[in-house]
Amino acid sequence: MKIHDFDLTSQDFKRDPRPTLKAMREVGTVFKVKMDLIGEVWVTTTYEAALRVLRSKDEFVVQPDNAGRKKMAGLKWWMPSSLKRVAVNMLTKDEPDHRRLRQLVESAFMQQSIDALRPRIAELVDKHLDGLQEQADINNGVVDFIEDFARPFPLDVIGELLGLPQEDRLKFHKWGTMMTQFSNLKNPLNILTGLRGVSKINSYLQKLIDQYRVNPQPGMISALIEAEAEGHQLDKDELLSSVFLLLLAGHETTVHLLTVGLYSLFEHPQQKQAWTNDWSKSLTAVDELLRFNSTVETTKPRYAAKDLDFFGQHLKRGEVIMPLLMAANHDPAKFDDPDDFNLDRNPNPHVAFGTGMHVCLGQKLAHAEAEIAFERLFTRFPNLEIAINRDEIEWVNRIGARAIKQLPVKLLGETG
Template sequence: MTSTTLFTQDFWNDPHPVYAALRQEAPVHPLTLPNGMQVWLVTRYADCKEALADPRLSKRQGAGDNARSLSAPTRSPLTHHLLAADPPDHTRLRRLVAKVFTARRVEQLRPRVAELSAALIEPLRGRDRADLVEAYAVHLPIQVICELLGVPIEDQADFRRWTSVLVSASAGGPGVPEAAASFVAYLLGLIGRKRADPAGDLLSALIATRDEGDRLSEDELTSMAFLLLLAGHETTVNLIGNGMYTLLTRPDAHRRLLADPSLIPAAVEEFLRLESPVETATSRTATEAVTYGGVTIPAGAMVAISLLSADRDPSRFPAPGEFDLDRPDNQHLAFGHGIHYCLGAPLARLEAQIAFADLLAAFPDMRLAVPPADVIWRPGTLIRGTTALPVLL
C-alpha cells in the first residue's frame, strides 16, 4: 500500500478500511508523509501501547524534526513543552501544570462549563438548521481553556486560524511558517501583558513560577502556553463533532442514549475509541533499534503511532467498527498511554459529557442535514475531525 493510497481526501473521509488492511499486512509500515517526512507507522493495539510507553522513543528529537520547516526564532518558543520533552525535563514540566488538571480540580469547573454550554445552545433553539461544529463544538472548549489560561476570548478567531493551519501541517498544509510566527508573536505579547498585570489564571501562575523560581525558561513558558491553548481546544472540538456524527449515523444508539442519559459517560468513551480526535500520536525518534510485532525499526528513524488504527484492532476490541454502549473494558488509546498520557483527559471528558447531555436534551430530533458520505473530514495525520457538521435541529 502506497502513501498515495493513504493520503487522499477519500482516505481522510474514511481511513478505517485502509488501517484495517495495514494491520492485516504487517504491524509496522515505512511511509512517506505528505510533508515528505519518512516515518514508520505502528498500527496494532498491543504494539501501539508498547510504543507509547517505550523510553527508547524520544519525544524531544521527534519534535525537532516535526518543526523543521520553521526558523529557529519561531521553532524554539513552540517546541519546549510536554509533548516535546523526555525525562527529566518532561517530569518537571508536567508537575508544574498537573495540579490544575486533576479530576478533583476539573470537577469544580462543572458548573461553569454547564453555564457556558447552556449559553451556546440558547440561540440555537429557534433555528431549524446549523453547522454544529461552528455553532457549538468550537466554542465550548475554546471558552473553557481561555478562561483557565486567562486568554482574552476575543482573540479566539486568530488562534483558531493559526492552530488549524499548524495541526494540518502533517498533510502538507500551506502557511505553516507564517501561522507559527504569528502565534509566537501573539504569545510573547500576551505573556508580556500578564507579567505586567498578573491575574488569578494559569498563565499568570506559570509566569510567576518562571520569574520567582527560574524553573521555566522563556521558551518553555511560551511553548507550554502554546500547547495548552492548542491541545485545550482542538481535540475537544473534534471529540464533540466526531461523537455527534457517530451518534447521528447510528439511529438505534441515538434513541437509546436519548432514553437513558446515564449512558453518556460510556458513550463518550466509545466516541473516543471509534473516531478518536487524535489520529496519530505526535512523532517520536528511535534512539536505538526497536522491534514491534517482529518488525525492527532502525535507530534514528521517526516513529508514528496510529491511535485511530489501534482502537479498531479486532484482536483487542470485538466488533471494533460497532458503537457499543455496553462495551466492557474499553481501554482505548485516544488519550495515549504512559508518561505522555493526556494531561487534559479529565477536562475533555467533563466538557464532552456536558456537551452531549445538553445537545441531546435540547434537540432530541436532531439529524444530519446531508447524507453521511457528504460530510467532509479534515486532512492531516494528527487531528481527525469534520470540517463541518450540518444538522437539522
C-alpha cells in the first residue's frame, strides 16, 4: 500500500491548507499517510467519509482493544503514567463505557448554564482587554494577542466553569503554556517541557479533587464528584481524566479559534468590516470561522473494528484512521464555494466540533466565548492591526492543530 507524502505540518500548509486539501482529494477519498508519533494512518478527505467514520458504532472504534490492538496509537512506552491516565477519558471509550461517562459529565455540565454565564464571560473579556491595554502602554502599543489575551481569557473562563480558586489561575496559565510545548514533537526539550506541564496540572487537580470531596465548591469539579447516572459515579481516575479533558478541550481549542480567527478576519477585511458593522451576524460569523479555519484539523485516532471495504480501499482490523475535519469542512460536494470565507454562510453544517456520539460537549461555550470576545475586542479597539507581515507569522508545526505561535497586534488607541 502506497504511503502518500503530504506534509501536514509545513508552514505553507498551515498558512493556507486549501491547495493541499485539493491535491489530497484528487488522490482519493481515503488513503495512507505517515504521521509523527502515530505512524502509518488512513485519512479521509471528504465530508461523507468523515461522517461515516465519526458516526459508526460497528465499523470503527476508539478503544484499540476493541480492534485487536494492545495500545492506543501515539502512546509510547516512555510516556509517564500521568499522561496515560489523563489520556483515557470518554473520548477514548466505546459503548457502553462512553455512554456511562458521557451521561455523568453531561449531568454536571448541564448544571452550568452557558447563557447564564455570558455576562461573566463578558466581564472576563473586559478584564483581559484591560490587561491588553496595560501591556500596550508599556510596549508602544504592540502586544502579543495570544500571550496577553487569547490564552489567559479562555483559561479564566474554564477556571470559572470548573471552580478553580482564583489565586491558582496564574499557576495554571504557566502550566498550560508549558503543556503546549508539544508543538514540536521532534524537539526532545519541547516534549519534556510539555510532559512537565501535564504532570504539574495532574498533581494539582488530584489535590483539588480531594479537597472538594470534603469541602464542595461551586463549579463543575464538585458537580462531577456528586454526579450520578443510572446508579453510577465517576471513579478516581475517571474523575481526574474528565476534569483534565474539560480543562484542555475548554481552553487550548478556544485559544486557536480566537487567534486564527483574528488572523483570517484581517485576511478578509471586507468580511471583517461587515461583521463589525452588524454584530447580529455573530452566530453565523463564528460558525464560518470554525468551518473555514478548522483549527482542530483531525479527530483522535479511530481503529477499524473489522476488515472492511471503505470507499474503494480495503482496511484491515486494527488499522488506524483519522478523519480530516479540515478536509470535510472544505469539501465542494457539501459546501458551495468552500474555499471562500463567507461570514453570512447559512446553512453551515461544519464538523469543527466533530459529530456523532463523541461530538464536543463544550461547543456552546466556545461559541459564546468567540462571539463575546470579538465583539468587545473590536468595539473597544476598532483600529486594531496585526503588527507583522503575513509571511512573518510562524505557525505551530503540529499535526491536528492549526495554530499560530505568536501574533503581535497594535491597538492604536481605544474608543471613547
